[in-house]
Amino acid sequence: MINLSIKTERLTLRPYAPADAPRLRELIGAWAVARMLARIPFPYPNGLAEEWIATHDQERARGGNFPFAVTLHNRLIGGIGLHESPERGQITLGYWIGVSYWGFGYATEAARAILGFGFGWLGLAGIGSQHYVENEASGRVLAKLGFVETGRGLHPCLARNAEIPGVELELTRDSWTAKQV
Numbered sequence: 001m002i003n004l005s006i007k008t009e010r011l012t013l014r015p016y017a018p019a020d021a022p023r024l025r026e027l028i029g030a031w032a033v034a035r036m037l038a039r040i041p042f043p044y045p046n047g048l049a050e051e052w053i054a055t056h057d058q059e060r061a062r063g064g065n066f067p068f069a070v071t072l073h074n075r076l077i078g079g080i081g082l083h084e085s086p087e088r089g090q091i092t093l094g095y096w097i098g099v100s101y102w103g104f105g106y107a108t109e110a111a112r113a114i115l116g117f118g119f120g121w122l123g124l125a126g127i128g129s130q131h132y133v134e135n136e137a138s139g140r141v142l143a144k145l146g147f148v149e150t151g152r153g154l155h156p157c158l159a160r161n162a163e164i165p166g167v168e169l170e171l172t173r174d175s176w177t178a179k180q181v
């Protein structure tokens, strides 16, 4: 399970490799991406991608964080994962797609597969997520997947060094399963 790869219609979701680091830095380090994520510094420093990728085997083995590289024709185009959220007390879904790949349904396709992994393989009863209010594209992705709003609040953003109004959402396994039939 530790090195699980997931294939969707167009994408392969696989563990990050050390060789992904330069491209990860380039794509996630873009302002349009970093500004919508909670914990990505801007500018994105040299060495951070390598450091982060090096933690993954241990994190997966511990059972808390499940990061996947999103690849298209063997090229990294984004990232997605299920992560522990102590604030939320549940596992949450996070994702990003490199700017030039926006608008093709890749985030929704990758997220659908990861939800299958979370509800199926991990047996989760519910998965949380969140987006900044201003991030309508992400709100749309989560709505398409069946997430429903559970609350609103201020959410940290490292790139902007600010707290930004955000929406909290959840998808239960029951409503996910009902949507699959």
Ligand SMILES: CC(C)(COP(=O)(O)OP(=O)(O)OC[C@H]1O[C@@H](n2cnc3c(N)ncnc32)[C@H](O)[C@@H]1OP(=O)(O)O)[C@@H](O)C(=O)NCCC(=O)NCCS
Residues within 6 Å of the ligand: 032, 033, 034, 036, 037, 095, 096, 097, 098, 101, 102, 103, 104, 105, 106, 107, 108, 109, 130, 131, 132, 135, 136, 137, 138, 140, 141
């Ligand atoms: C949010 C993000 C992941 C979407 O990736 P994507 O692959 O383009 O998403 P999809 O194509 O699967 O779906 C995007 C949906 O948002 C819609 N959309 C795009 N821009 C929009 C906007 N400005 N306002 C409203 N809806 C918008 C698209 O039309 C599409 O919906 P549709 O299928 O009903 O037409 C991508 O923009 C991104 O990485 N942004 C920066 C990081 C980020 O926001 N991550 C999520 C943090 S919560």
